[in-house]
Amino acid sequence: MRTRIELLALSTALMAALVGCDQPAAVAPAAAPSTTVGTVIDDSIVSASVRAALLADPDIKGFDFKVDTRKGEVQLSGFVDTQTQIDLALTVAGTVTGVKSIQNNVSLQSKAPTLGGKVDDTVITAKAKAALLADESIKSLDIGVITRQGEVQLSGFVSNQGQIDSAIAVVSRIAGVTQVSNEMSIKK
Numbered sequence: 001m002r003t004r005i006e007l008l009a010l011s012t013a014l015m016a017a018l019v020g021c022d023q024p025a026a027v028a029p030a031a032a033p034s035t036t037v038g039t040v041i042d043d044s045i046v047s048a049s050v051r052a053a054l055l056a057d058p059d060i061k062g063f064d065f066k067v068d069t070r071k072g073e074v075q076l077s078g079f080v081d082t083q084t085q086i087d088l089a090l091t092v093a094g095t096v097t098g099v100k101s102i103q104n105n106v107s108l109q110s111k112a113p114t115l116g117g118k119v120d121d122t123v124i125t126a127k128a129k130a131a132l133l134a135d136e137s138i139k140s141l142d143i144g145v146i147t148r149q150g151e152v153q154l155s156g157f158v159s160n161q162g163q164i165d166s167a168i169a170v171v172s173r174i175a176g177v178t179q180v181s182n183e184m185s186i187k188k
Contacts, residue, residue, distance in 0.1 A: 066144040072100030077155035105183035150178035
Protein backbone atom coordinates (compact mmCIF):
# COMPACT_ATOMS: atom_id res chain seq x y z
CA MET A 1 0.00 0.00 0.00
CA ARG A 2 2.77 2.44 0.95
CA THR A 3 4.67 1.72 -2.28
CA ARG A 4 1.53 2.40 -4.31
CA ILE A 5 1.05 5.75 -2.56
CA GLU A 6 4.71 6.66 -3.19
CA LEU A 7 4.39 5.65 -6.86
CA LEU A 8 1.22 7.74 -7.19
CA ALA A 9 2.97 10.68 -5.54
CA LEU A 10 5.96 10.36 -7.89
CA SER A 11 3.83 10.15 -11.03
CA THR A 12 1.72 13.13 -9.91
CA ALA A 13 4.86 15.15 -9.22
CA LEU A 14 6.40 14.32 -12.57
CA MET A 15 3.20 15.25 -14.40
CA ALA A 16 3.04 18.55 -12.53
CA ALA A 17 6.65 19.30 -13.44
CA LEU A 18 6.10 18.42 -17.08
CA VAL A 19 2.89 20.42 -17.39
CA GLY A 20 4.66 23.46 -15.96
CA CYS A 21 7.34 23.20 -18.65
CA ASP A 22 5.15 24.57 -21.43
CA GLN A 23 3.87 27.54 -19.43
CA PRO A 24 5.08 30.89 -20.81
CA ALA A 25 7.57 32.67 -18.61
CA ALA A 26 6.07 35.60 -16.74
CA VAL A 27 8.10 38.71 -16.14
CA ALA A 28 8.16 39.47 -12.43
CA PRO A 29 9.24 42.78 -10.92
CA ALA A 30 11.72 41.04 -8.63
CA ALA A 31 12.84 37.47 -9.24
CA ALA A 32 12.80 35.07 -6.34
CA PRO A 33 15.86 32.95 -5.68
CA SER A 34 15.90 30.15 -8.21
CA THR A 35 15.60 26.47 -7.53
CA THR A 36 16.85 23.58 -9.59
CA VAL A 37 14.62 21.31 -11.62
CA GLY A 38 15.53 18.55 -9.19
CA THR A 39 14.35 20.62 -6.23
CA VAL A 40 11.08 21.42 -7.99
CA ILE A 41 10.50 17.73 -8.68
CA ASP A 42 11.45 16.83 -5.09
CA ASP A 43 9.03 19.47 -3.79
CA SER A 44 6.29 18.15 -6.07
CA ILE A 45 6.87 14.64 -4.73
CA VAL A 46 6.75 15.90 -1.14
CA SER A 47 3.48 17.79 -1.83
CA ALA A 48 1.91 14.76 -3.50
CA SER A 49 3.10 12.49 -0.69
CA VAL A 50 1.64 14.80 1.97
CA ARG A 51 -1.69 14.95 0.09
CA ALA A 52 -1.67 11.14 -0.20
CA ALA A 53 -0.91 10.73 3.50
CA LEU A 54 -3.74 13.12 4.45
CA LEU A 55 -6.16 11.27 2.16
CA ALA A 56 -5.05 7.90 3.53
CA ASP A 57 -5.79 8.89 7.13
CA PRO A 58 -9.42 7.97 7.88
CA ASP A 59 -9.76 10.74 10.48
CA ILE A 60 -8.83 13.60 8.13
CA LYS A 61 -9.34 12.37 4.55
CA GLY A 62 -12.58 14.34 4.11
CA PHE A 63 -11.05 17.74 4.82
CA ASP A 64 -10.04 20.19 2.13
CA PHE A 65 -6.35 20.94 2.61
CA LYS A 66 -4.10 22.77 0.17
CA VAL A 67 -0.48 21.61 0.21
CA ASP A 68 2.40 23.63 -1.27
CA THR A 69 6.09 22.84 -0.87
CA ARG A 70 9.21 24.91 -1.55
CA LYS A 71 12.66 23.56 -0.70
CA GLY A 72 11.14 21.04 1.72
CA GLU A 73 9.04 23.63 3.57
CA VAL A 74 5.43 22.48 3.44
CA GLN A 75 2.67 25.05 3.60
CA LEU A 76 -0.59 23.48 4.77
CA SER A 77 -3.73 25.61 4.39
CA GLY A 78 -7.48 25.21 4.32
CA PHE A 79 -10.44 25.30 6.68
CA VAL A 80 -11.35 22.84 9.46
CA ASP A 81 -13.75 22.80 12.39
CA THR A 82 -11.46 22.03 15.35
CA GLN A 83 -7.89 22.50 16.58
CA THR A 84 -7.68 18.70 16.95
CA GLN A 85 -8.13 18.35 13.18
CA ILE A 86 -5.29 20.82 12.60
CA ASP A 87 -3.02 19.01 15.05
CA LEU A 88 -3.73 15.64 13.42
CA ALA A 89 -3.07 17.01 9.91
CA LEU A 90 0.23 18.54 11.06
CA THR A 91 1.27 15.26 12.68
CA VAL A 92 0.45 13.25 9.57
CA ALA A 93 2.21 15.74 7.27
CA GLY A 94 5.26 15.73 9.54
CA THR A 95 5.76 11.99 9.06
CA VAL A 96 6.25 12.29 5.29
CA THR A 97 9.78 11.83 4.00
CA GLY A 98 11.28 15.05 2.65
CA VAL A 99 9.30 17.41 4.89
CA LYS A 100 11.83 19.77 6.51
CA SER A 101 9.30 22.07 8.18
CA ILE A 102 5.58 22.76 8.17
CA GLN A 103 3.96 26.17 7.97
CA ASN A 104 0.48 25.89 9.51
CA ASN A 105 -1.91 28.18 7.63
CA VAL A 106 -5.06 26.19 8.40
CA SER A 107 -7.98 28.31 9.63
CA LEU A 108 -10.68 27.34 12.11
CA GLN A 109 -14.31 27.76 11.07
CA SER A 110 -16.80 26.36 13.52
CA LYS A 111 -19.97 26.70 11.45
CA ALA A 112 -20.42 23.94 8.85
CA PRO A 113 -21.44 25.22 5.41
CA THR A 114 -24.80 24.36 3.89
CA LEU A 115 -25.13 22.71 0.47
CA GLY A 116 -26.05 26.07 -1.06
CA GLY A 117 -23.09 27.64 0.70
CA LYS A 118 -20.75 25.00 -0.71
CA VAL A 119 -22.03 25.72 -4.22
CA ASP A 120 -21.57 29.47 -3.69
CA ASP A 121 -18.05 28.86 -2.37
CA THR A 122 -17.20 26.77 -5.43
CA VAL A 123 -18.37 29.58 -7.71
CA ILE A 124 -16.35 32.15 -5.76
CA THR A 125 -13.25 29.91 -5.93
CA ALA A 126 -13.63 29.55 -9.71
CA LYS A 127 -14.09 33.32 -10.14
CA ALA A 128 -11.05 34.00 -7.95
CA LYS A 129 -8.85 31.61 -9.93
CA ALA A 130 -10.03 33.12 -13.22
CA ALA A 131 -9.43 36.67 -11.98
CA LEU A 132 -5.93 35.77 -10.79
CA LEU A 133 -5.12 34.13 -14.13
CA ALA A 134 -6.34 37.22 -16.00
CA ASP A 135 -3.95 39.53 -14.11
CA GLU A 136 -0.54 39.30 -15.78
CA SER A 137 1.26 40.86 -12.81
CA ILE A 138 0.37 37.88 -10.63
CA LYS A 139 2.06 34.50 -10.98
CA SER A 140 -1.28 32.86 -10.26
CA LEU A 141 -0.24 29.26 -10.85
CA ASP A 142 1.69 29.52 -7.56
CA ILE A 143 -1.41 30.63 -5.62
CA GLY A 144 -3.91 28.22 -4.10
CA VAL A 145 -7.49 29.33 -3.53
CA ILE A 146 -9.88 27.80 -1.00
CA THR A 147 -13.24 29.33 -0.10
CA ARG A 148 -15.47 28.62 2.86
CA GLN A 149 -18.57 30.66 3.68
CA GLY A 150 -17.43 33.50 1.45
CA GLU A 151 -13.99 33.74 3.06
CA VAL A 152 -11.27 33.19 0.50
CA GLN A 153 -7.92 31.87 1.67
CA LEU A 154 -4.97 32.49 -0.65
CA SER A 155 -1.90 30.33 -0.08
CA GLY A 156 1.34 29.34 -1.76
CA PHE A 157 4.81 30.69 -2.40
CA VAL A 158 5.06 33.83 -4.55
CA SER A 159 7.97 35.96 -5.76
CA ASN A 160 7.33 39.25 -3.94
CA GLN A 161 5.03 41.38 -1.79
CA GLY A 162 3.61 43.10 -4.87
CA GLN A 163 2.12 39.81 -6.05
CA ILE A 164 0.57 39.26 -2.62
CA ASP A 165 -0.94 42.75 -2.59
CA SER A 166 -2.24 42.41 -6.17
CA ALA A 167 -3.76 38.97 -5.50
CA ILE A 168 -5.58 40.21 -2.39
CA ALA A 169 -6.89 43.28 -4.24
CA VAL A 170 -8.09 41.23 -7.23
CA VAL A 171 -9.91 38.66 -5.10
CA SER A 172 -11.41 41.27 -2.76
CA ARG A 173 -13.35 42.76 -5.68
CA ILE A 174 -15.20 39.51 -6.48
CA ALA A 175 -18.91 39.43 -5.67
CA GLY A 176 -19.69 37.21 -2.70
CA VAL A 177 -16.24 37.46 -1.11
CA THR A 178 -16.68 38.46 2.52
CA GLN A 179 -13.03 38.32 3.53
CA VAL A 180 -9.64 37.44 2.05
CA SER A 181 -7.09 35.65 4.23
CA ASN A 182 -3.49 35.93 3.15
CA GLU A 183 -1.56 32.73 3.80
CA MET A 184 0.94 33.34 0.97
CA SER A 185 4.67 33.43 1.62
CA ILE A 186 7.47 35.06 -0.33
CA LYS A 187 9.89 32.55 -1.83
CA LYS A 188 13.17 32.31 0.06
